Amino acid sequence: MINLPPYEFMNGPFMNGLPISEAFATRTFWSIQDAKWMQKALQLAKQGAKAGEVPVGAILVHNQQMIGQGFNEPIGRHDATAHAEIVALRDACARLKNYRLPLQTTLYVTLEPCTMCIGALIHARVDRLIYAASEPRAGMVGSQMNLSAQPFYNHNIHVHRGLCSDHSSQMLKAFFRERRKAAKKSDK
Numbered sequence: 457m458i459n460l461p462p463y464e465f466m467n468g469p470f471m472n473g474l475p476i477s478e479a480f481a482t483r484t485f486w487s488i489q490d491a492k493w494m495q496k497a498l499q500l501a502k503q504g505a506k507a508g509e510v511p512v513g514a515i516l517v518h519n520q521q522m523i524g525q526g527f528n529e530p531i532g533r534h535d536a537t538a539h540a541e542i543v544a545l546r547d548a549c550a551r552l553k554n555y556r557l558p559l560q561t562t563l564y565v566t567l568e569p570c571t572m573c574i575g576a577l578i579h580a581r582v583d584r585l586i587y588a589a590s591e592p593r594a595g596m597v598g599s600q601m602n603l604s605a606q607p608f609y610n611h612n613i614h615v616h617r618g619l620c621s622d623h624s625s626q627m628l629k630a631f632f633r634e635r636r637k638a639a640k641k642s643d644k
């Protein structure tokens with residue numbers, strides 16, 4: 457069992473760590489369920505970090521049941537497409553024996569999706585995407601571009617961002633810090 461540091465939202469489940477007045481003003485409200493699933497995605501990300509992969513975790517949820525999950529694993533799987541979202545999608549489709557997901561499926565992922573992943577989520581007809589940290593360099597759901605808002609797709613995804621973003625970015629920063637340290641050591 458992986459222990460995560462306690463969350464601010466544990467003190468105020470609907471406020472994402474913000475004082476209530478600020479939460480009202482910025483409309484950053486999350487349900488207890490959303491918080492719970494994102495925590496599970498963070499646990500998956502941590503599992504990835506332990507395996508030496510960039511820590512990103514994803515979980516697909518339908519009717520408050522997990523239907524697929526995964527973490528970023530291109531090194532371990534020898535697969536450039538093994539981003540957390542893709543691994544979770546493949547896991548769900550294999551379990552359901554269907555290339556399409558059920559209606560009203562939500563994907564929780566700890567980092568803003570890239571071009572490939574937002575494309576795959578559209579093809580799989582994910583209804584709702586909730587991501588934690590933004591990816592300023594190559595994020596395609598708001599940072600560099602917003603592919604989820606393009607009118608030429610025949611499926612629209614509802615996107616919400618920022619749930620547990622601090623925790624996710626801290627985990628990523630810690631991972632890269634460790635990796636740089638290790639690289640320096642091996643240089644000596």
Ligand SMILES: [Zn+2]
Pocket residue numbers: 539540541569570571572573574
């Ligand atoms: Zn991706």
